[in-house]
Amino acid sequence: MKSGSNLEKVLAAGHFAVTGELGPPRGNNVEEVRHKAAFLKGIVDSVNITDNQTAVVRMASWAACKLLIDEGLEPNYQMVCRDRNRIALQSDILGASALGIKNVLCLSGDHQRFGDHPEGKNVYDLDSIQLIDTFRKMRDEKTFLNGKELDGAPGIFIGAAANPFADPFAWRVVRMGKKIAAGADFIQTQCIYNMPKFREFVKMAVDQGLTEKCALLAGITPLKSVGMAKYMAKFVPGMDVPEEHIKRLQGVDKKEQGNEGIKIAIEMIQEIRETMPGVKGVHVMAIEWEHRAKEIVEGAGLLPRPVV
Amino acid sequence: MRLQYPTNIKIIQLPCSGRVDILHILKSFEDGADGVYVAGCMEGDCHFLTGNLKARRKVNYVKTVLAALGVEPERVEMFNMSSAEGPRFAQVAREFTAKIKELGPSPVKQAKAA
Amino acid sequence: MIVGDSKxxxxxxxxxQGKEKVLVLGCRGCVTVCNVGGEKEVGILATLLRIARKKAGLAPSIEERTLERQCDPEYIEELAEVAEGYDAIISIACGVGPQFMSERFPKVPVYPGINTTFIGGALEHGVWGERCQSCGNCLVHNFGGLxxxxxxxxxxxxGPCGGSANKKCEISPDVDCIWHLIVEKMDAMGRLKELExxxxxxxxxxxRDGGPRKRVREDLKQ
Known part of the structure; x- marks a missing residue:
């Protein structure tokens, strides 16, 4: 075991993994974190805690991770390269590990021009792949990036993201391969809506032997409404929402659109699980909809979660 | 055609409106002109293809800098007309003169006199 | 070249404001090429300032001058006799100009008339694009020259990150995703494998992260 995290154990035992996501509050509202966490307890194997997602300032990811640990959940500490140089990144993973955090997801991070402080200066000392490599080195070689020995190495399960729907498509699997070569133990993908394209992506990954080396978790985000679907299709770079999903949501009563979105999510999980053996689990991102995560996981027949 | 147009207009001939320089226009204002307009050929009819389009962009630039100085940007304009349109030339001359009269003397000149 | 934008x-x-005798000082280097700080732009800025002065009923004592370069002391020296006769000098060179001027003429207030924006080149007449951020260790040959x-x-x-869509960067549809172009270029050159x-x-x-930089060429130094 590299980290002994629940996620690592679930995957090692051959179970179809389920991870969730929680966005920390825009303040120090601890109750909000606990409230959202309660909806995910027992529903997912690990919860990604976002790191100032979309470059909007929120409670520090590591702190929210610690709150989850205290509530009996397992966090997955998301870290972006936007806000920290190599000194802070290494320091933070040591601190996180000291607090009992065992999973980390290495990301480049959304550019700050999207966020609530667009005038800020970014860092990008490392990119996400170099960050993965740095953490692998800290864990396996027990040294810092500079080669100096660590006084206690972090036992962490290292994750990375992949977006099968960003361009150039053919390069996406190669880039995921680079992340795996750098040391990623698991990959969580961007929200999937275009199943044929995702199937093609998975096939390429299987053909290149990548799914043997690393656990691939498929990203699922339920569409809450026609409006959300259209917004994601149009304004979120690297998001591919096919017209058929929008039409299906439009086909039901407005009040029913959320339920229909959940139905679509469940069907997608089932399809992935049944027809794509290269995929080892799902990452359910019920953004600001944590209370409905259970319906999705339960509906997909993935409850109760295995105790390993 | 013996068309009348206001005598206060001083015509500066150029081979093409595209030859108009931002400095030509600005110097006119510096030297006391109350208004400046560029008369170029009809859009699409430039003998040098885009001279009149470039002139319009320069006029627009001058409008922005005049505004930044607190001088009415309406004091500079671009008009398109064909060389066969004598009556239109005279009409534009009258209309622009009337508009400048309405705006009054250039604030640049006024200050100089004061 | 170094590209700038008028302030x-x-x-x-x-x-x-309150400075009577003013010199607008251009540079025949990069800023002339990118049409922001050459003789022509000196003329435009000086004329505009004179118009403003006249409008305010002030004496329009705005003078014009353009040096061969403002980043070489020998050309700045040309102003030795006259610099202190000005109440203000507006340098419309890149950020080097006002600094070299201030260093040479400490008594004269020097103001930057342009904002230095980037190191780049002309994409077409009137359009410039950034190409270099002077990291001090060029690697472009590894990335198809991009x-x-x-x-x-x-x-x-x-790269490219997950925000690349339709060859454009996630920050704006006006910004190319250079990584998309790098992948395309390397592919076209049959070198895609190198990016793995x-x-x-x-x-x-x-x-710049290593602190302000200085370059010494012993063979050239006097």
Whole structure:
């Protein structure tokens, strides 16, 4: 075991993994974190805690991770390269590990021009792949990036993201391969809506032997409404929402659109699980909809979660 | 055609409106002109293809800098007309003169006199 | 070349408020080429300032001059006799100009008339694009001749990130995703395989991060 995290154990035992996501509050509202966490307890194997997602300032990811640990959940500490140089990144993973955090997801991070402080200066000392490599080195070689020995190495399960729907498509699997070569133990993908394209992506990954080396978790985000679907299709770079999903949501009563979105999510999980053996689990991102995560996981027949 | 147009207009001939320089226009204002307009050929009819389009962009630039100085940007304009349109030339001359009269003397000149 | 943008007139007028005799100082280097600080632009800015002065009923004592370069002391020296006769000098060279001027003529207030924006080139007449951020360790040959440091919004060495869509960067549809172009270019050159390497972390010591830089050429030094 590299980290002994629940996620690592679930995957090692051959179970179809389920991870969730929680966005920390825009303040120090601890109750909000606990409230959202309660909806995910027992529903997912690990919860990604976002790191100032979309470059909007929120409670520090590591702190929210610690709150989850205290509530009996397992966090997955998301870290972006936007806000920290190599000194802070290494320091933070040591601190996180000291607090009992065992999973980390290495990301480049959304550019700050999207966020609530667009005038800020970014860092990008490392990119996400170099960050993965740095953490692998800290864990396996027990040294810092500079080669100096660590006084206690972090036992962490290292994750990375992949977006099968960003361009150039053919390069996406190669880039995921680079992340795996750098040391990623698991990959969580961007929200999937275009199943044929995702199937093609998975096939390429299987053909290149990548799914043997690393656990691939498929990203699922339920569409809450026609409006959300259209917004994601149009304004979120690297998001591919096919017209058929929008039409299906439009086909039901407005009040029913959320339920229909959940139905679509469940069907997608089932399809992935049944027809794509290269995929080892799902990452359910019920953004600001944590209370409905259970319906999705339960509906997909993935409850109760295995105790390993 | 013996068309009348206001005598206060001083015509500066150029081979093409595209030859108009931002400095030509600005110097006119510096030297006391109350208004400046560029008369170029009809859009699409430039003998040098885009001279009149470039002139319009320069006029627009001058409008922005005049505004930044607190001088009415309406004091500079671009008009398109064909060389066969004598009556239109005279009409534009009258209309622009009337508009400048309405705006009054250039604030640049006024200050100089004061 | 070093590319710049004129400062707003309002800002320049504010700078020289109360300064009677003013020199607008151009440079025949980069800023002439990018049409922001050459003789022509000196003429335009000086004329505008004179118009503003006349409008305010003030004496329009705005003079014009353009040096061969403002980044070489020998050309700045040309002003030795006259510099102190001005109440203000507006340098419309890149950021080097006002600094060299201030260093040479400490008694004269020198103001920057342009904002220095980037190191780049002309994409077409009137349009310039950034190409270099002077990291001090050029690697472009590894990326099909396209710089990921200067031209990727996140300076990724192992791109493109998940925000790349339709060849454009996530920050704006006006910004190319340079990594998309790098992948295309390397593919076209039959060198795509080279990009499969995990590029190690960059040494930023040679960049601005290592502190202000200075270059000494012993063979040229007097």
């Amino acid at each position: 707003p007139l309002e800002e320049i007028l504010e700078m020289i 710089c990921p440091i200067a031209r990727c919004s996140k300076s990724l060495m192992n 390497r995990v590029w190690p972390v960059k040494n930023w010591i040679t960049s």
